[in-house]
Amino acid sequence: MADEHYPEDLIYHPEHDWAKVEGDVATFGITWFAQDALGEVVFFEPPAVGTVVTKDASYAEIESVKAVSEVVAPLSGEIVEVNDALESAPETINDDPYGAGWMVKIKLSDPSEAASLLDPAAYKALL
């Protein structure tokens, strides 16, 4: 498992999700804190490409041996790419939550929403 850290180039949602915005596309994943609280992730099925996601609403389920949790979209848009590799290797979310453990990429419908997310210091203050 990775050591606790919160990269500077990401922005954070209080429900323990991160987004990396590049132009009008954003990559989503869950934070180190979220994967640690879940424990070993054993199941993740990404939604289909083309699915519309809404900021603050659940867009997927993630499952550890113990329990199921919802994954919340930090921003709104339409899914353009999903990380299929997680279906066969969901533990990647624990091993590399900010890298190979990314979940979906979306085309942002309202890039200005990003201003409401948290920088690493503000997110860490919530933990």
Added chain:
Amino acid sequence: MTDSTENLRRTSLYELHKKAGAKLVPFAGWEMPVQYPDGIRAEHQQVRSHAGIFDVSHMGEIETTGPQAEEFLQHILSNDVSRIAVGGAQYSALCQEDGGVIDDLFTYRLGPQRYLTVTNASNHEIDFKWFTQQAGGFDVDVVDRANEYAMIALQGPDARRILGELLGNGAAPARMTIVESHFGDHPALICGTGYTGEDGVEILVAPADAPAIWEDLIIAGAKPIGLAARDTLRLEVCFHLYGNDLSLDRDPISAGLEWACALDTGFIGADALKKIKEAGPKQKLTPFTIVGPGIPRQDNPVFLGGTEIGIVTSGTLSPSLDNGIGMAYVDAEFAKPGTDFEIDIRGKLRPAQARKKPLYAKQ
């Protein structure tokens, strides 16, 4: 669960769990370790291939003594108590008149007129009240011993060797027996029972003596295992969990526990169970595996051809099989191993198949 954190009880091993970095959660009124830093999968494998120790001090104990101890227990327990030899152990259900299960229990015979019954933590108060109420016409003493014992389960293929390092070779009793022993000057009861499908023992000692024994077992090679892995271990071998697979609304016949019911002994509930047996249970508890992806969970509905035929009572991802597994009550005609049905996992129908128990067996 309605536990408020401030009212939770702690076992005598609590400080050691905290020091080991365990995640502690409310469970049946107790603050218990659900997992340690190694994680559920590693803990599960540790018990399957080496040895683990579980703090099960939250479980309760009821001692029954007196000239009519056997007759009394025969009256309330589903199994044939007359078959427990001194030093023996037996599994049984505690039933209401209608056959509904109040608890499932292990009873150990410590002497000709002395028995110790181990209860589930969540049911201990109810069980003790039931024992006391039913004891009215019998020449027995029923005593709540829950505060006098801590309980450590040492389970896994290395369990006997590890206990031998502490107490000398041959210290571990045979399966389904109990011996009175000592750790140094401290008395202990050692039982050849467990809840993992592995060989091992359960150790009952005074709460104050438990921490030193726990630490010695770790030095001898056992690793602490949390309640989460205890659940995956028991479900792989299809042991029932009260509150999931057993309840007041379910009877031992439907639950597949007829082997633990001596219906001719006339225990409370036996008449109702005879009728259920003759008519055939409406639903039967059936182990199953998911075919493909998906992890079943308690209360997921079971479907066949668009019709709801049952409900999942226990479900998880099996660390040994790396597959979703569970147990479900399904209409009896669909309980036969090999029957295909579907589990509704939060709106998605996942193919599943009824299986024989256990779901996991050693190669």
